[in-house]
Amino acid sequence: MQTHIALLRAVNVGGTGKLPMAELRAMCEQAGFADVRTCIASGNVVFRSALAERAVAAALESRLEAYAGKPVGVLLRTAAEMAAVLAANPFPDAPGNRVVAIFLDRPPPADALEHASGRKHEAMALGRREIYVHYGEGMADSRLRIPAAQAGTARNINTIAKLAEMASA
Secondary structure, eight states: OEEEEEEESSOBSSSTTBOOHHHHHHHHHHTTOEEEEEOTTTTEEEEEESSOHHHHHHHHHHHHHHHHSSOOOEEEEEHHHHHHHHHTOSOTTSOGGGEEEEEOSSOOOTTGGGGOBSOSSEEEEEOSSEEEEEETTOSTTOOOBOGGGTTOEEEEHHHHHHHHHHHHO
8 A cells, every 4th residue: 555645725724625634534534545644734634545646636536526516636645755855855954934845746847937927035946746935035925926836736845844754654
């Protein structure tokens, strides 16, 4: 069985996209996933499954759509892939809460960063299936827009480290 980390897109504990983590755990267990654990109430779940990645995503996406009444994006990484995302952080000396990896389904286009707008003090770099952003002055006032990242979901390096640790346990 493979350990997977599912990162849900546009999920939070209040307002739009509300999904209690207990509900997410139950959905994963109903899908037959084992050792289900959530991390932070923002749509992060670690579990094991014998299914192929596409089947895992489809099983979870169908349950989420039934729950939410609309499609909810799911991006998957294996434990090894999540560890690699953490290791590949191009801004290792920056505080973990100021660096995010925007997770994508496929590799970002080579020119993805050229199409970014609203850039001030942010630094960006392409990853394998991620776009890294260092928000030097914090995210609160950033106006950065990266069109290639629209279908992705971001997690800060602190969260990525926690997920990698959970997945390796």
